[in-house]
Amino acid sequence: MSWNDFYRRRDLMDAVLRQAAEEPGTLPFDRVPGVPETFGSEEALLLALHYKWSQLLGGRMRAELAEPEGDTGTDQVDAVTRAWQATVTEHEVLRTLIDEHIDSSPALMRRHEAELRMLAIAAGLAEPHEEAGELTQIGSAFLALLRHGPQVRPSRRRSTMGSLLRMLAPSA
Numbered sequence: 239m240s241w242n243d244f245y246r247r248r249d250l251m252d253a254v255l256r257q258a259a260e261e262p263g264t265l266p267f268d269r270v271p272g273v274p275e276t277f278g279s280e281e282a283l284l285l286a287l288h289y290k291w292s293q294l295l296g297g298r299m300r301a302e303l304a305e306p307e308g309d310t311g312t313d314q315v316d317a318v319t320r321a322w323q324a325t326v327t328e329h330e331v332l333r334t335l336i337d338e339h340i341d342s343s344p345a346l347m348r349r350h351e352a353e354l355r356m357l358a359i360a361a362g363l364a365e366p367h368e369e370a371g372e373l374t375q376i377g378s379a380f381l382a383l384l385r386h387g388p389q390v391r392p393s394r395r396r397s398t399m400g401s402l403l404r405m406l407a408p409s410a
Contacts, residue, residue: 259331281343288349295325314362
């Protein structure tokens, strides 16, 4: 894929998300010019959208999990919860589109189950060597709590340099 193809696909996915925001509950595959020719099928578009979601969530999770535990007093569950909730809040239309089409796409369902396993492991609720079905169940239960449980207060982000300066000079 060339950079031109990459940017075209990105722009088309953004157009699909804008259209989906105006028409909740629909995947505007045929209503955005260029989408059918570029993606070929609704399933391919959904997989591309899920990949975008995975990148957004993964980046936010890495940032939250990289925060030293002593700085915020949080654990892995809190970090993953904050990352997931912030990503959903910022990209609600994207997550809604994925959720509405999981059952209609076997390939999307497999990606969703992989996401559930990743959530369970990243939150420290399971170990990578555990059986896939068990990891999926744990991740599914965790996701239900993320969706319907209390909102986690965002952590106050500190810079590493600021933390170092405070350790060296408590008055800093």
